[in-house]
Amino acid sequence: MSGYRCTAVTEAQAGVQVLAESIALPLYAIEWASDEVLQCLIEDIPHDHHAAFLRTGARQDSDVFLRWTDGSSEQDLADLTCCLAYPDPMGSACTIYAGHPGKCEWAYIDPPYVAATARADQILKELGMPQAPGRQSGR
Template identity: 45%
Template sequence: MYRCIAQAVLSDEVRSAAAEISSPVARIEWASGVTLQCKLEDVPHDHHAAFLRTGASLEPCTDVYLCWFDGTATQWLEDIEVCLKRKGTSTDTGCTIFRDHPGRCDWAYIDPPRLAVEAQADQLERDVRALFQGGAPWSPNA
C-alpha cells in the first residue's frame, strides 16, 4: 500500500496562527516536532495534509491540519472533521481532508510489519504464561 512520504517544516507564522484558533477543550493536543508528515495515502498526490493540533469544534469533532502542495513553500491551515471521527456507518470511509482525495487517511492504514511483530509478542506472552501456569515443562530441545 502506498504511504505518502511528503514532509513539511512548520513555519513559525503558521504555528502562531494555529495557536490563535479557539478550542472547546482545555487541553489542546499538538503534533510533536516541527517537521510534519503527510497523512494522506493510497495513491501519489500533490496536495498534502498533516495533523497539527486538536480543532475548534466538538460537533463534529475537528482537527487542525497543516496543508501544502508539492513544489511550493505556501502552507495553510484547515480545521476539518477528519475521517477517523466521522459519524455514520463503518462503510463511510471517504476522506474529509479534501473532496477529491481518492484514498483514505493514515488512521485507516494497517501496518503489516507492526501487526506481525505484535502477533509474535502476543504468542510469546501466551507461551510464557502457559509455562508459568503449570504448562508443559520448558526444554531447550523442545
C-alpha cells in the same frame, strides 16, 4: 514506516504556527503534534496535496491540519472533522481534501475495531469518563 503512508514531510512555517495558536480553544485541552517535522497522513498514491495533523481543533469533533502542495512554499490550515469521527472511518474518501481520491493513514494501519475503539476512548475522555479497563487509548 508503513508502505501505505505518504512520505512527504514539512515543518510548519512561523506564520502558520502563529495562526494555529490563535485558533479558538476547544472545550478540552489542546493536543499538538509531537514532532516538528510533520508527515503527510494521506494514502501513498500519486498526489500533490498533502496534510498532517497539527493540533486539536476549535470544536470537539475537529482537528487542525497543516496542508501544503508539492512545489509550493504556501501552507494553509484546515480546522475540520476528520474521517475518524464519521460512522465509517474506513470509507473511501479523504475528508481533509474534498474530492481527494485517497484515504487517511488510519484506514490502512489500524483495523476497523482499533479505529472505533480509539474514537470511543476519545469521546469518553472528552466527557471526563474513564476508558474501559485493559484498553489503551490511541489516535
